[in-house]
Structures are given as C-alpha cells and as structure tokens.
Amino acid sequence: MPERPGSRLAQRPLHFFILADCSGSMASDGKMRALNAAIREALPHLSEVADGNPHAELLVRCIAFGTGARWHVETPTPVDQLVWDDLASGGYTDLSAGLDLLRSVLTVPPMESRALPPAVVLISDGMPTDEYTESLERLEAEPWGARSVRIAVGIGRDADHAMLVRFMGDPDAEPVRANNPEDLVAAIRWASTHVSRVASALVPAAEPVPGRAPHAAPADASEVVW
Template sequence: MSKLPGGALASRPLHFFWIADCSGSMGVDGKIQALNNAIREAIPHMQQVALENPNAQVLVRAIAFAHGARWHVAQPTPVADFRWPDLKAGGETDMGQALRLVAEQLRVEAMPARALPPVLVLISDGQPTDNFDAGLQALMEQPWGKKAVRIAIAIGDDADLSILQKFIGHPEFQPLQANNADTLVRYIRWASTEVLKSASSPASQATTATAATNVPLPPAPDAGTLPESAEDVW
C-alpha cells in the first residue's frame, strides 16, 4: 500500500447515489414497494462489499423525484450505518431537478480531491416532466459528474429508454429493463454490489481511464424468466 507522511494511505471516499422515481405511476402494480424491497434487500450485500474493500469509504445518499426533487437520505451515510426509509409514490416525474441536486453535490469544492468515481443509479418507470436536458447538462458540467459511473434501471415498458441512455452517456452500456419484481431485485443488487466493487477497486483509480470508461463495468445480470402470471409483469 502507498504511504503518506505519518502513516498508511487512508481510505478514499466513494459517494453512491440512489436517484429514484416516485411519480404517481410508480404506485401502480406495486412498483414502489418492489423498489423499496429491492434496495432494502441489497443493503447487507452492499455492506459486505464495502467491508471487503477497506481502501474505499462508501457513503450513500438518496434522492426521490416526483413533483420536484428532494433528498430522501440527505447526509452522506457510511454504508455500514445506512438504512432505507420507504418511498411513497405520487406526483410527476421531475428527473431534471433530481440531476441538478446531484450536480450540486458533485461540485469540485464539495468533493474530496482523492475521492473515487461516484456511482449514480437512476431508476424510473416513465418520462421526465421537466427539463431533463438542462439537468443532465448541469450534471455533466461538473468534472465529478463526467467521471461518475452512471447506471440506469427502467421499470416496466413505459420508461423512456432513450432518456435513460442519455444519462448513461455510453453506447456500450444500455439501460437495464426490469419488468417484474424479481428482475428488479437482481438489477438493484448488481448495481449496489458488482458495480460498487468495480468502482472501489484499484482499476478505477487508473490515470489511463477515459472519461467514457473510467470504471470497467462487470457484465449485467440476466433478466431471468418472466412470471407465469401477467399480473406480476409491469
């Protein structure tokens, strides 16, 4: 391990953001509760990944967006202490405002110089009802916004995949589409463990990484089989 004057190199902060759609449509067919369950189920696995990599200090926050955007978990919380409060659905889909909130927290003066690339996981079942492009521009104007690992999960067939692809910003990485609760659990766990593992690994610290591929992403999990009951498919 590299040394600093006075001792070993301290762990580097890695900021992880859940950016969750809470619009009215998320209240249909149990989607919002499935999302709550999937994130809550993923937390112990996320904590284990962080425990296995003491060189990274994983700090978790969450944003909810519907009519406007708000901090669902405002403080950068050490993953070992992170708990998930349930989201409730209702309102529009102001995704652009959510990206502006993230952008404010990724300003150079708000981020430690030694931080690892942040991980942003955007989850939505619809189309933005505000100015998404302006929100994305605000995010990408921040150097840490460009460096961020940006993952998008579409819930159901009505999600705007082209918008989610814009958020990802890389042609080789596609939005993940969850059409049932089991697939959502699988994708949420992948984003919060395998992606987190890659972002906190030494490879993510390489100076040769490009802006588009700053962290080598692991293969996404298979979507699995659809439930037999059409009622369980979004």
Template sequence: MTLPGGEISKRELHFIWIVDCSGSMRDDGKIQSLNYAIREAIPHMQREAESNFQANLLVSALKFSTGAHWIIPPTDVNSFKWIDVEAKGHTDLGQALVLLSEILHIPPMTNRGLPPVLVLLSDGQPTDNFEDGLNKLLQEPWGKKAIRISIAIGEDANMKVLEQFIGSDERSPLLARNPEVLSNYIRWVSTVVQSASARPRSQQKNDELHDSNVEIPKPPEMISTATDVW
C-alpha cells in the same frame, strides 16, 4: 496506500440512488417493489464494502416527483438505512439532476475521491427539462466522471432518456419487467458495480481528475419465471 503508522488511506466512494417517485410508480406495486429491493440489498452492499480496502463507501438517496428532494444524506454504508418512499405527482427528473450536480461540486466533494456511482431508477417520461438538468450535471467534474447506471422499471420507461443519462456506448439501461428482476438488478448494482468502482484500473495522481478507468462487468442475463410483467 499506507500512511506512516500503518493506517490505510481510503478514498471516498459516493453511491447515490436517484429514485422516481412519480404517480405512475403506484401502478402494479412498483414503488413497494423498489422499497423492498433496496432494503433487501443493503446487507449485501455492506458485506461487499468490507472487502474494498481502498474505499470509504458513502450512500445517499435523492427522490423526484413534483420537485426533487434529498431523503438520505451521504451516510457510511454500515449505518445506512433505507427510508420507504411513496409515489405521487409528476416526474421532475431535470430538477433531480440539478440537485445532484450541487453535491458533486468541488467542494463539498473532494478531488481525491473515487468516481461516484449514480443509479437512476425510473418508470416513465420526464415532465420537466431533463436536458438542462443533465447538462448541468455533466458540467461538474465528478458528474462527468461518475459511473452512471439506469434501471427502467417496466416497459413504459423512456429508454432514450435513460441512455442519455448513462452517456456510454458500453452500457445500456437495465430493463426490469417484474419485481424479481428489479431486485436482482438492484443487488447487482449494490455489489458488483460498487466493487468495480472501488478498484479503478489506474489511480488518480497529483490531485487531478483523470478518466475514471473503471471497468464495469456486463450485467447478468436476468431470466425470470414470473408471470406478472410491468
């Protein structure tokens, strides 16, 4: 959309990392691999965002272990820097989703934005009331309309919980069995999913929230020769 004077009217696109920092993420270097993968993906994410003329990409991060905390507020992608996280404590995913629902409320969110991208990374089983947190998230218009992606870090992740978070028959959790695959999936989410979310097939009208109409490409098949498996 072009405004008088020739400036392009951009819509906010929020991209939110939701990161499991529970004690089990210490095992086999999973938390170090996650930190590395997100840091490595940032330049690719920034380059992809440059071509998304409709979107003003804001990236933030929420961690959960014993409790949940925002570690990075919404930040312009070109200024975004990852803060390494450490692993300890429980897996309070429900609390994380409650915090997430608060930022997806209108306000502070605008009803003229693009569907947010929520990326959940977890290796285990929630230790609090996940269902209540998810229900609170889905009560918010942008929580329900969000593009929800989940990445299982290792075979012990609760796939049923990750499927519930996604809430779509068209997408399944992505299973990362080793650091190489985790890095590839994080880069795919940072670029391909970001780009698709910035270009919905139909636009929202009359300042109302409609179905997001975002078509997410199928993730590539990740083939790895690595012998270390989570």
C-alpha cells in the same frame, strides 16, 4: 487482525447515490413497495463491496424525484449504518430537478478532492415530465459528474429507454430492465454492486453492462406485471 495505525485515514470516500423516480406512476402495481424492498436487499451486498476494499469508504445517499426533488438520505452514510426508510410516490417525473440536486453536491467543495469517482444508480418507470437534457449536460460538465459511474434501471414497459441510455453516457450501454418484483430485486442488487465495484476499481471499468441483471429469472409474458 488489529487495524494498523493510520489505515482508516488512508480510506478514500466513495459516494454512492440512488436517484429514485417517486412519481405517481410508481404507486401502481406495487412498484414502489417492490423498490423499497429491493433497496433493502441490496444494502448487505453493498456492504460486502465496502468490506472488499479497505481503501474505500462507501457512503450512501438518495435523491427522490417526483414533483421537484428532495433528499431522502441527505447525509453521506456508511452503508453498514444506513437504516432505510420507505420512499413514497406521488406527482410528476421531474428528472431535471433530481439531476440538479445531484450536481449541487458534486462540486469541490462539498466533494472531497481525494474522493473516488461517485457511483449513481438511476431508477425510473416512465418518461421525464420536464426537460432533463440541459440538466444532464450541466452535471456532465462538472469534473466529478464527468467521472461518475452511472447505470440505469428501467421498471416496466413504459420506462423511457432513450433517456436511460442518455443518462448512462454510453450509446452502446443497455439499461437493466425489471418487469416484475423479482426482476427488480436482482436488478437493484446487481446495478448497485456493479457501479460501486467499478468506481472503487475492484473490477475493470470496461466490464460490459448486460441488458438485464445476471441471475434475474427470465420473465415470460404471463409473468410480466409491469
């Protein structure tokens, strides 16, 4: 069907952020390689979310934090146009720097006042090496930070569970856990599509967050690699 005049103008931006731990520990056991593969696999499913809501324009960005933080994808990019370049690991786990960089774009401007609530997926395999709580409080003090839909993915046994729960902002929520590459693919795919659907009101915001991604194969002790 031809696009109705003005229909594209009616779209509201939905900013989707990946907040990726790129510390040195991510280099071990193929975790960084698996993360890059998992994000690539999640992008087509995010495109399906975007296609399912003609009133929202899903725009992807990525922050990499290690020693400090930097934009890996700085320009808000339509999900079907994003070409994923591999993240690289090294340094500390400066989550505070990542949160501060995220907060810098959740003010108006540059955030559009008519935007949908931003969606944020935090992915980490360890414990922050800086004091992150004040940065998180500053993020939550921003109107768009407070309205953001946040979910966390913990990679391996050493992921800081308390930090992941605190980031999500709900003490009853459980982060998604990934203990091997197959788990991580399922976790990133589910977490990304979940927060995008919630933010764009395609599913109820009160939908419970499971402790692990649906359809992720249970890993017994012999299969756990992280």
